[in-house]
Amino acid sequence: MTMTTAPVTGEWRLTKARVALPRLLWAELRWIFRRPRTLVVLGLLAVIPVIIGIALSFADGGPTGDADPPVFVTAASSALALPIGALTVLLGLLLPLTVTKAAGDALAGEQANGTLRGWLLAPVGKGRLLLVKAFGVAVVGLVAAGLVGTTGFLTGLISNGTDGLFTLSGTTLPLLDALGRVAIAVGWVTVQLWALGAVALAISACTEHPMLVLATVLGGVIVSQVLLVFESLDWLHPFLLPASWDALINLVRDPIWWDGLGEGVLRAACYLAIGLSLAYARLVTSDG
Amino acid sequence: MTETLTASAAAREAAAPRLATRTRGLRKVYRSAVAVDGVDMDVPAGAVVGMLGPNGSGKTTTIRMLLGLVRPTEGEVELLGQPMPAASEISLPHVGALVEGPGFHPFLSGRDNLLRLAAAEPLLGRRQLDAAVSDALERVGLSDAAQRAYKGYSLGMKQRLGLAGALLAPRRFVVLDEPTNGLDPAGTREIRRIIADLHAEGVTVLVSSHLLAEVEATCTHVVVLNQGTVVAQGELDELLESTSPTLLVSTPDGQPAVDALRDNRIPARLAPEGVRVDLSATTPSSVIETLVRAEVAVEEARRERTGLEDLFARLTQAGDPEDVPLDRVPELMS
Numbered sequence: 001m002t003m004t005t006a007p008v009t010g011e012w013r014l015t016k017a018r019v020a021l022p023r024l025l026w027a028e029l030r031w032i033f034r035r036p037r038t039l040v041v042l043g044l045l046a047v048i049p050v051i052i053g054i055a056l057s058f059a060d061g062g063p064t065g066d067a068d069p070p071v072f073v074t075a076a077s078s079a080l081a082l083p084i085g086a087l088t089v090l091l092g093l094l095l096p097l098t099v100t101k102a103a104g105d106a107l108a109g110e111q112a113n114g115t116l117r118g119w120l121l122a123p124v125g126k127g128r129l130l131l132v133k134a135f136g137v138a139v140v141g142l143v144a145a146g147l148v149g150t151t152g153f154l155t156g157l158i159s160n161g162t163d164g165l166f167t168l169s170g171t172t173l174p175l176l177d178a179l180g181r182v183a184i185a186v187g188w189v190t191v192q193l194w195a196l197g198a199v200a201l202a203i204s205a206c207t208e209h210p211m212l213v214l215a216t217v218l219g220g221v222i223v224s225q226v227l228l229v230f231e232s233l234d235w236l237h238p239f240l241l242p243a244s245w246d247a248l249i250n251l252v253r254d255p256i257w258w259d260g261l262g263e264g265v266l267r268a269a270c271y272l273a274i275g276l277s278l279a280y281a282r283l284v285t286s287d288g
Numbered sequence: 289m290t291e292t293l294t295a296s297a298a299a300r301e302a303a304a305p306r307l308a309t310r311t312r313g314l315r316k317v318y319r320s321a322v323a324v325d326g327v328d329m330d331v332p333a334g335a336v337v338g339m340l341g342p343n344g345s346g347k348t349t350t351i352r353m354l355l356g357l358v359r360p361t362e363g364e365v366e367l368l369g370q371p372m373p374a375a376s377e378i379s380l381p382h383v384g385a386l387v388e389g390p391g392f393h394p395f396l397s398g399r400d401n402l403l404r405l406a407a408a409e410p411l412l413g414r415r416q417l418d419a420a421v422s423d424a425l426e427r428v429g430l431s432d433a434a435q436r437a438y439k440g441y442s443l444g445m446k447q448r449l450g451l452a453g454a455l456l457a458p459r460r461f462v463v464l465d466e467p468t469n470g471l472d473p474a475g476t477r478e479i480r481r482i483i484a485d486l487h488a489e490g491v492t493v494l495v496s497s498h499l500l501a502e503v504e505a506t507c508t509h510v511v512v513l514n515q516g517t518v519v520a521q522g523e524l525d526e527l528l529e530s531t532s533p534t535l536l537v538s539t540p541d542g543q544p545a546v547d548a549l550r551d552n553r554i555p556a557r558l559a560p561e562g563v564r565v566d567l568s569a570t571t572p573s574s575v576i577e578t579l580v581r582a583e584v585a586v587e588e589a590r591r592e593r594t595g596l597e598d599l600f601a602r603l604t605q606a607g608d609p610e611d612v613p614l615d616r617v618p619e620l621m622s
Binding site: 011012014015016017018019023024026027030031034035036113114115116117118119120121122123124125287 | 306352355356357358359368369370376377378379380381382383385387388389390391392393394395396400403404405407408409410411414453460
C-alpha cells in the first residue's frame with residue numbers, strides 16, 4: 001500500500017519499515033504479566049497489607065509496647081497510616097525485589113533464553129529496546145506500589161471506617177484528603193522503585209544471569225541501609241538511595257513535611273538518569 | 289546521506305549479479321582469539337548456500353556479523369545491498385534467521401512465543417499477526433503442539449519453532465544456523481523440503497551445517513570456512529568437479545594399464561577395480577585411446593565425482609600425502 005510512496009532503496013527495492021511503539025509496549029506488558037512469578041509476587045504484595053491490618057486489629061488497640069514502630073501504633077486505629085506504613089515496610093525489601101526481578105528478566109533473562117536476539121533481528125533498535133524494557137519495569141513498579149497502597153487503604157477503611165483517618169500529629173483528615181495522601185505515597189514509592197529499576201536494568205544489560213542482578217541490587221539496598229545506621233558515615237548518606245525512605249512517614253503528619261520527600265525524589269531522579277544512561281551505553285556497545 | 293550511499297551502491301551493483309549478502313575483509317577479534325579473519329563472502333540472490341566448516345571455524349560468528357548482532361572488528365558487510373549494521377532497519381525486516389539455536393520463553397506456549405516475536409516484525413500488520421503465526425506453525429508442522437508450553441517441547445520441536453520464527457514474515461533472505469540440530473531423520477527431511485520450497489519461491493537461503501550430506505542434498509552453492517577464513521566458495525557442482533579431475537577405469541589388466549599410461553606421461557595409479565587416472569593434464573578420450581592402443585581391456589570408464597566429504601576433508605585438514613594439496617586447487621581460493 002505504501003510501497004509506491006515510501007523511499008525505495010537499493011537494487012532489492014526495500015522500504016524502511018518500523019513497528020509502532022505501542023505494539024511493542026503492549027507485547028512487553030503481556031509477557032510480563034503472564035509470567036507466573038510476576039503474578040505470585042504481586043499477589044503477595046497485595047495480601048501483606050491485609051495481614052498487617054488483621055494483625056493490628058487483634059492487638060487490642062493502643063500501644064502494645066515500645067517495640068512497635070509508631071506508625072503502626074497509629075495504623076491500628078487509622079486507615080491512613082496502614083497503607084503508608086505498609087509501603088514503608090515493604091520498600092525495605094519486597095518492593096525492590098519485585099522491580100529488580102523484573103529488570104533482571106527484562107534484559108539478562110531474555111539474553112539467557114536467547115529471546116533478546118529475536119527482537120534485535122526483527123529488528124528492534126537498541127534505543128527502542130531499552131525504552132520498551134524500561135517501560136515494562138516502570139509499570140511493574142507502579143502496579144506493585146499501587147497494589148500495596150490500594151489493599152492497605154481498603155483494609156484500613158474496612159477495619160476502622162472512614163472517620164478514623166488520624167494523622168501522627170493527632171488531627172483527623174477527610175476521606176478525599178487521605179486518599180490523596182495515599183496516592184502521593186504510592187507515586188513517591190513508585191519513583192524510588194524506578195530509580196532502583198534503572199540501576200537494575202544497567203546491571204541487567206551487562207550479564208546473562210538475572211540472579212546476579214537481583215543479588216547486586218538487593219545487596220546494594222541492604223548495604224546502604226546498614227551504612228545509614230552509622231553517623232560517622234554521614235558524608236556518604238546523601239548518595240544512598242534509601243537515605244530518604246524514612247521520609248514516607250511524613251505523609252502521615254499534618255501538615256505534611258515535604259523536605260525529606262522532595263529530596264528523595266531528586267535523589268531518585270539522579271539514580272534514574274545514571275542507571276538508564278549506563279544501560280543504554282552498555283546496550284549499544286555490546287555484542288548481542 | 290543514506291540516499292546517496294544506497295544510490296551509488298545500486299549503480300555499482302547494476303552490472304554485477306545481485307548479492308543477498310556480501311562481506312569484505314571481515315575480521316572479528318574476541319579478547320584473545322581471532323574468531324574470523326579476512327572473510328570475503330558472496331551469497332548470490334536466489335541461491336541456497338551451504339556454509340561448511342568444522343566447529344569453531346567461524347561460521348556462527350560470521351553469521352552474527354551478517355545480521356548485525358556482532359560488530360566486526362574490521363571489514364564491511366552488506367545485507368540485501370544495505371550496509372550493516374547501519375541500515376539494519378531497511379534490510380532486517382526482510383531477513384529471517386535462526387541463529388545459535390531456538391530462543392524462547394519456557395513458560396509461554398509455542399504460539400504465544402511466536403506472537404511475541406511477531407509483534408516486533410515490521411512487515412506484519414497488527415491484524416495479520418494471528419494468521420502469520422498460524423501459517424508459520426503449519427509450515428513447520430507444529431500446529432498440534434502450538435498451545436503447549438515451550439518447556440515441554442522436545443529438542444526437535446524447539447528447533448522447528450525456531451524455524452517458524454524465521455519464517456513469520458515474507459522473507460527475501462533466510463539464514464539458518466545448524467537448522468537440523470536435534471532433529472530426527474524425518475525432521476531433517478522436512479527442513480530440506482522447507483529449504484527447497486523457499487528456493488522455489490526465489491528466496492535466498494544461507495544454511496550453516498556440519499552435516500555434509502545435508503548440504504550436498506539441498507545447496508546450489510557452498511562456502512567452506514576453516515580456522516576463521518574462507519577456504520573455498522562457489523557453485524557446488526563446479527567445486528566438486530574442479531577438485532577431482534580423475535577418471536576411474538575398470539579393467540582386469542590394472543598393472544599393464546598403469547604402465548601404458550605412465551609411458552605416455554599420464555599420471556595414474558592402481559585402484560581396487562582398475563586404475564584411477566589424473567585428468568588435470570589430459571582428457572578422458574586420450575586416456576581411453578592410449579589404453580585401447582596398449583590393448584588393455586576397458587570395461588567401463590567414468591569421471592569420478594568426489595563427494596563433498598572428500599572435498600571438505602581436503603580443505604579443512606592437513607590431509608595425508610595422497611590428498612590434493614591446497615595449492616593445487618587455486619580456483620577454489622578465489
